[in-house]
Amino acid sequence: MTINQAERAYRAWPILTKRAADGRTITYGELGTLLGVHHRALRYVLGLIQDYCLEEKLPPLTILIVNQSGKPGTGFIAYDVDKFEEGEALVRSYNWNAIPNPFAFASDGTTYEEIVTELAGNPSSAADIMRMVKTRGIAQSLFRDALLMAYQYRCAFTDISFPSVLEACHIVPWATCKPEERLDVRNGLLLNSVHHKLFDEGLVTVTKDYRVWYFDPELKDGPYTEYDLLLSAKLHGKVMKMPVPSSMRPAHAYLDRSHQLHEWQSHLPK
Template structure:
């Protein structure tokens, strides 16, 4: 399997050198620098941009352009009307003080292999987390592992628009033990709307993996037909589980979610 994380490790170093030298680099030149064809460079830049967005770092990928000096709209993560401002910010940032977030892959560890490990052997999540270290990269890996577990479909609605699917932690990242941050049993693959409702305590699941909505009687606010369809109509329905039941949401995480959030059944 192609090791995009290892490629991202090398590309990160090249981009840091560019930033320190106050210069941009073309997609083709970056591809040559890390020893690949220019076409798959977008996958590498996608990992780097995802890390920068997650960690709220400046958009390092803004330094990469086509042969005409144009930045690809998918890899700017910045208002292109303020391009010069963005470039100056990236040039002036202390990138050398930040550890390469893809260092875990520098020795050849295969990204796809790690995803497969998370999606087949969740008890290894602590070992993978210690290897990855970077929260941004870990979040990306957690989502990719859940996509694999749930066959690329939302657990509540079965929607398969991958771009709209997110990794929802049952016990939030900020309070769960490090070894549970990448444990797929502490996650659910949800569309972005239901992820937000879950995080804001409008919706949860019980130990039988049924969906519970906080206001099934619709007493707290006016509901449109669409509101009702995505909330009340899901109440007590069973969520879609991974094909391997051992990867389904774990009782310990569900119970902690209920205790911390005040859910009573």
């Protein structure tokens, strides 16, 4: 049976925000009892909440869950634990009532994994899911996980498979997307962090026949180190790794808009 961690996060959120308003911490044991979860399993729930706060640049809400020493456990990375009082003060003073529960999409039992699977296989669902999820932090997490699934956990340019360095790259940037385009896997590439940055800066792109295209294949903008070349000019013209199923390939309409944004038109093959 799949455990719905997002639904647990949905129930944990108001408990933690109420503690923040009351200026109180809560132990792992207390929270586990309230959720009906063994306290050792809370790390999965708290990981979702912590990631959301980090993505949205919110105060570190999970700093309120403490062990017997009165400090957060080892999974807490959202703030310097040596400045615990400072982080706790930020959490206590924040108006959490202004934020809708970011895990409300799971209130009816819908699992995070079900949404990811739907996004990775059915691009037409992106608009409905975006309306359901609403918050940017959760949406971007879903988008990345859907791309991980579609690209089988491998970078589209290099075949790198270290999950910690694989990122969701929007072809048409989030800021200029329509809401229904922000979770469309066809508007994304799974890239390592280096190529994500190069793509966002317009130094590398993807052609309509799905080849990697670098802005300086003739090396006029050097000097380049050998590792620079491996990550740039030596990839030029190579076919990118395709997602599965093939219907999840980058859509030409998104590529066109990206090419226009970065003025690639005169530099691409006809």
